[in-house]
Amino acid sequence: MSPSAVHDAVASVNDPEYPDVSIVDLGLLVSIDVDEANRSATVDLVPTFTGCPALAMIAGDVEAAVLTVEGIDSASVSWRRDVVWDTDRMSFAAKRRLATDYTVTLRRKDGTLRCPVCGSDAVTDQSMAGPSRCRSVAWCPSCRNPVEVMRA
Ligand SMILES: [Zn+2]
Structure with missing residues (x-):
């Protein structure tokens, strides 16, 4: 198990609003903390819009994705309220995808x-x-x- 495998798992999760745009491309990922001894991972995310009803779904998807990583037995996701999401956090590819597809x-x-x-x-x-x-x-x-x- 490597921390980058956990990152890849998080990056495989797409936003429910935009089914082919990764939440990492959308700038939702704040940090990943992997505890190899305890075989656990903690993922901190920032919501694009406070109160967005998709948040629970995204958290569940991220948890499920991280749990597929070999060597990880427990995963937790928390939404950071001290980090402010803005459009600068989005990748160029994500911005273009949203513009052209949606x-x-x-x-x-x-x-x-x-x-x-x-x-x-x-x-x-x-x-x-x-x-x-x-x-x-x-x-x-x-x-x-x-x-x-x-x-x-
Ligand atoms: Zn126009």
Whole structure:
């Protein structure tokens, strides 16, 4: 058993909202602590959006994945409230995947939005009641597409 095997196991878990995007690519992983003597691993994650109903599912998936690593008999997952997730934690690949596969965009630091379909900067917020509690809906007047905005 090696710590990198545990990391690989965590990285194999995809976000339930985006079934082909790893939670590691989304920047959810804070730290992994492997105790080889006790054959246990502790995984610290940061939620993208506090209260996101997918959190329990993600924690369960991570636990199950870590338990498949040879030499690990117990796994625990905790959500860190002292770490703030922001879009800088996401990998470039994850951002691009969200844009192309899910038309999800991320709010820039200055609050503006860029359309993932046509690249327009004219995207306007529509409603805070999005398809899930983790996303809200915006509208691009240039290409007339609805755009989902990932909440941070
Ligand atoms: Zn557009």
